[in-house]
Amino acid sequence: MSALIVENLVAGYGDARVLHGVDLNVGQGEICAILGPNGAGKTTLLRALSGMVKARGTVRLGGTSLAGRSPDAVARLGVAHVPEGRGTFMPLTVEENLRLGAFVRRGKKDVDADLARIHTYFPVLKTRLKQAAGSLSGGEQQMLAIGRALMSRPRVLLLDEPSLGLAPLVTRELFRIVQAVNEEERTTVVVVEQNAHLALGIAQQAHVLETGRIVLSGTAAQIRADEQVAQSYLGYRV
Amino acid sequence: MTGRADANPATRDAAPATAAAATGEAGATSVRLFGWDAARWRWVAAAALLAAALYAPFQLIPFHVFQLTMVLVYAVALLGLNLLVGHAGQISLGHGAFFAVGAYAAAILMERWDTPYPLTLPIAAAVAFVLGLVLGVPAMRLRGLYLALVTLAIAIFLVPLLKRFEEVTGGSMGLTLAKPAPPAWSGLAEDQWIYFLVLAVAVAAFLLAGSLLRSRVGRALHAVRDNEIAAEVMGVRLSFYKTLAFAWSAMFAGAAGCVYTWVIGFVSPDSFTVNLSITLLAGLVVGGLGTMAGPVLGALFVMFVPGISQEINDAAPGVIFGLLIIAVMYVAPTGLAGLAGRLIRKIPRKE
Numbered sequence: 001m002s003a004l005i006v007e008n009l010v011a012g013y014g015d016a017r018v019l020h021g022v023d024l025n026v027g028q029g030e031i032c033a034i035l036g037p038n039g040a041g042k043t044t045l046l047r048a049l050s051g052m053v054k055a056r057g058t059v060r061l062g063g064t065s066l067a068g069r070s071p072d073a074v075a076r077l078g079v080a081h082v083p084e085g086r087g088t089f090m091p092l093t094v095e096e097n098l099r100l101g102a103f104v105r106r107g108k109k110d111v112d113a114d115l116a117r118i119h120t121y122f123p124v125l126k127t128r129l130k131q132a133a134g135s136l137s138g139g140e141q142q143m144l145a146i147g148r149a150l151m152s153r154p155r156v157l158l159l160d161e162p163s164l165g166l167a168p169l170v171t172r173e174l175f176r177i178v179q180a181v182n183e184e185e186r187t188t189v190v191v192v193e194q195n196a197h198l199a200l201g202i203a204q205q206a207h208v209l210e211t212g213r214i215v216l217s218g219t220a221a222q223i224r225a226d227e228q229v230a231q232s233y234l235g236y237r238v
Numbered sequence: 239m240t241g242r243a244d245a246n247p248a249t250r251d252a253a254p255a256t257a258a259a260a261t262g263e264a265g266a267t268s269v270r271l272f273g274w275d276a277a278r279w280r281w282v283a284a285a286a287l288l289a290a291a292l293y294a295p296f297q298l299i300p301f302h303v304f305q306l307t308m309v310l311v312y313a314v315a316l317l318g319l320n321l322l323v324g325h326a327g328q329i330s331l332g333h334g335a336f337f338a339v340g341a342y343a344a345a346i347l348m349e350r351w352d353t354p355y356p357l358t359l360p361i362a363a364a365v366a367f368v369l370g371l372v373l374g375v376p377a378m379r380l381r382g383l384y385l386a387l388v389t390l391a392i393a394i395f396l397v398p399l400l401k402r403f404e405e406v407t408g409g410s411m412g413l414t415l416a417k418p419a420p421p422a423w424s425g426l427a428e429d430q431w432i433y434f435l436v437l438a439v440a441v442a443a444f445l446l447a448g449s450l451l452r453s454r455v456g457r458a459l460h461a462v463r464d465n466e467i468a469a470e471v472m473g474v475r476l477s478f479y480k481t482l483a484f485a486w487s488a489m490f491a492g493a494a495g496c497v498y499t500w501v502i503g504f505v506s507p508d509s510f511t512v513n514l515s516i517t518l519l520a521g522l523v524v525g526g527l528g529t530m531a532g533p534v535l536g537a538l539f540v541m542f543v544p545g546i547s548q549e550i551n552d553a554a555p556g557v558i559f560g561l562l563i564i565a566v567m568y569v570a571p572t573g574l575a576g577l578a579g580r581l582i583r584k585i586p587r588k589e
Contacts, residue, residue, distance in 0.1 A: 050471055075473035087468025089461055100461050103454070104473035152473070 003028040003188040004049075004061055004156055011041075011048040011055035018044040020212040021057070026156075026205070029186040031179070033199035033220065035229070036209035042192040043084050045209065046158045049190070050074050050081040061156060076104045080154035084161055086145040090134030094125055097133045097144055101151030111151070118147040121177050139170035146174070150181060157181075159191040163198065171195065175202055200224045279582075287534075291437055300429045304501070307433045309534075309541045310440040311498050316522045316533035316540075317447050318490025323519070324528035325451060326483035327463030328378065329385055332392035334514030336366045336488040338400070338505075340495025345413045345505040346406060355418045359439065359496050366492020367485050374484030378477060393515040400507040412506025415499065436497045443490060448530065450486070459483055463528075491518075524566050526575025535574040539566075 006024035010017065018041045026032040034042050048055035051071040059066040066074050075081070080101075089097050098118060102111045119126040122143045128136060133144060142162055149157055159178065163171040179202040182189050193199035200206055206223040208216040216229065223229055274282075295303045319333050343362040347353035353361075377388050400407045407413070420431030450456055458479045461469035470476055499505055517540055525536025547558035570577035 052467070052471070070475070071470040072473045072475045075471055081471040083467060083471060087465050087471070089464040089468065091464055092460055096457060096460070100457055100469075100472050100474075103458065103461075148472075 001028045002026065003030070004190070005058065006049070006060075007058035009045070009048055009055055009057035009059065011044055011053050011057075013044075013053065018212050019048060019055070022209070022212070022214055024190075024207065024214075026188055026190060029182070029188060030205060031182050031189040031191065031203045033196075033203035033206040033223075034190065034192045034209055035194075035196050035199060035206060035223070038194075039211075040209040041212040042209055043160055044212075046081060046083075046160050046190065046192055050079055050158060052081070052083075075152065078152070078155035079158065080149035080152050080156070081158040082145045082149045082160060082162070084164070086141050088133045088136075088141050088144060090132065092133055093130050094133050094136070094144060095129040097148050098125070098151050101148035104152050114151055114153065118150055121150070121181060122147050139166050139174070142166060142170075142174060143177070146178065146181075150185075150187075154187060156188045156190065159189060159193075161192055161194060163193060163195045171198060175199075178202060196229070288441070295430045295433045300427065303429045303433050305541060307429070307436050307501050309537045310433075310436045311494050311501060312518075312521065312537035312540050313533045314440050314443045314497070315491050315494035315518055316525065316536045317443055318487045318494065319518055319522050320527065320529075320533050321447060321450070321459070321490065322483050322487035323522060324526075324532065325456070325463060326459040326480060328480060328483065329382070329519075330389040330484070330487065330515075331386050331512075331519060332389035332396075332515050333487070333491050333518050334510050334512065334516075335392045335396040336370060336491035337495040337498070337514065337518070338396055338507075338510035339369055339488075340366045340492030341499045341505050341510070342400065342407060342413075342495075343492070344496040344499040345415055348415050348499075349408075349413050350406070355500055358499070359493060362496035363489050363493040366495070367489035369492075370485035370488025371481065374481040374488070375477075378480035378484055390512070390515070393512045397507045397511055400510075408506070410507060412504060412509075414504050417503040418500050432501055436501060439493065439497050443493060444530065447490070455479070455482070520563055524563055524573055526573025529573070529575040531575040531578065532573055535578075539574070 002025050004024065004026040006022060009019055009022040009024075011019040022041075022045060024032065034045060036042050044053060047053040049059055049066070051066065051069050051074040055067065057067065061077055061079060064077055066077065066079070069077070071081070089100065092100070095115070098115055099111065102114060105111060124140055125144060125147055128140070133141065136144060146157075146159070146162070162174050162178070166174070175198045178189060178191070181187055182202070191199055191203070200220045200223060203220040206218065206220050207214045208223070208229060216223065216226065218226070291306075294306060298306070315333065315337050318336075319330065322328050322330055322333075340362040343365045344355070344358035347358045347361060348355060373392060377385060377392075380388055401410050403409075417428060418432055418435060420426045420428055424431060426434070451459070458469070458474045461472060461474055462476060462479055462483075466476060502509075521536035521540035522532060523536075524539050525534070526532030543562055544555060544559050547555040547562065550558050566574065570580075
């Protein structure tokens with residue numbers, strides 16, 4: 001069953017068109033990796049899915065069309081977008097950030113239970129609950145951003161470059177957690193990543209985006225085996 | 239005295255919540271002083287302040303009681319402005335207009351329809367709220383300088399408008415009204431009675447704003463202020479919450495305007511020029527944005543510093559007032575409330 005279906009998605013900023021007809025079909029509980037060089041339109045793709053940039057084409061979440069909806073409406077339908085740069089509410093505490101993640105939900109008890117659930121994935125956040133989020137390290141802020149997104153109990157989680165600016169060890173830990181979340185909660189994940197190794201390590205399917213078009217699609221194993229990808233993104237020749 | 243009650247274990251749990259209502263500041267730190275944490279000290283400070291406020295009118299001459307009353311009036315207006323500027327991160331250079339609307343609504347109700355004065359408060363607040371909603375819908379689609387300009391325009395067109403509808407507003411002559419008379423049972427003088435009325439309104443306003451900010455809605459406002467894009471992807475509808483913040487903010491300003499009419503017993507267009515709007519914003523920034531103490535400190539500044547400026551230099555009080563604002567912002571870039579917090583943290587303390 002497909003969780004997210006995208007057909008002929010066209011998007012851009014003003015007159016500058018960035019995406020020229022993108023198709024995706026992400027199955028329920030799958031992790032889908034979007035690879036590609038800088039400027040390929042990876043971030044724009046996620047923004048188009050969550051309504052942050054205007055887009056034409058089909059976007060369907062289960063049976064519901066997301067096309068033309070505002071970001072807050074898309075969020076209420078169950079898409080959690082962890083934006084580029086993490087979107088931390090710096091002056092607010094870690095706990096306030098996490099509770100804002102559950103903004104679309106009602107019921108304090110459930111939210112409290114979810115707070116505990118997030119702590120099991122990210123134990124470090126538990127020790128920082130009353131601390132201003134701006135005082136966290138980059139890796140902790142990324143964990144907070146993902147934890148906050150999970151607080152909404154999303155059907156689809158959109159991750160924009162989670163590895164950006166983080167040490168390799170921290171990045172690896174982060175991907176391990178994303179995989180754990182995916183396995184335990186069956187959350188569908190679309191992850192945009194420059195670090196192809198890591199993304200392919202946890203994904204079932206992958207797509208290579210170049211100048212606004214998908215130039216290569218397949219299972220993670222197929223993409224990893226592809227010579228062209230190996231040369232361009234994995235940094236070695238096969 | 240008030241601190242004693244707080245040491246009672248039965249009230250322990252209630253203390254932090256009430257403290258947050260009184261002074262719920264963003265970025266609270268866990269400073270401990272003599273074994274009490276910051277939340278408890280804020281609660282003690284608020285209680286002490288309230289005790290002093292209840293005692294003061296029996297010790298001061300009527301003029302000083304009047305001055306304190308005006309501090310409370312400004313504090314309510316600044317509290318409203320703080321919701322918008324300090325907590326939702328929007329700007330308004332036109333809040334004097336909502337203050338004026340509240341003042342005139344009360345005056346017209348009392349003058350034309352002989353409305354008893356207690357009734358004018360909810361009506362004036364409601365009128366300002368609705369006007370804030372109507373003006374907020376277009377204004378809150380703008381940001382930064384554009385929003386500043388539009389709100390400034392609101393303040394500018396108000397005065398000529400008030401002069402124009404002379405039959406209702408009394409035109410340039412304004413309206414003169416009877417002040418609320420103290421009931422015989424109270425045994426209070428007129429100035430004392432009015433002072434306590436305004437104090438009650440101010441305390442209610444602070445409690446209301448405090449509970450508003452601690453709710454889900456308050457969190458939404460802070461999210462909008464700190465990161466609009468992230469707030470939106472959390473499911474916060476930006477236009478809705480910004481407009482709501484504008485309307486509430488206008489409502490508090492309107493309530494302040496209403497009690498201003500009770501205190502002064504006179505309204506005229508020249509009391510509500512653009513200058514008032516600018517003074518309110520300056521007072522809030524000097525007091526401290528996004529804090530509960532900020533509006534009180536700002537109100538004290540707005541009320542007393544012009545007088546002090548006059549004493550320092552009779553010829554150019556405006557210059558001295560301006561220089562004092564610059565001096566405060568230089569010493570305390572986060573306002574007087576921020577400065578107080580910094581000084582408290584400097585006090586050496588035992589483990």
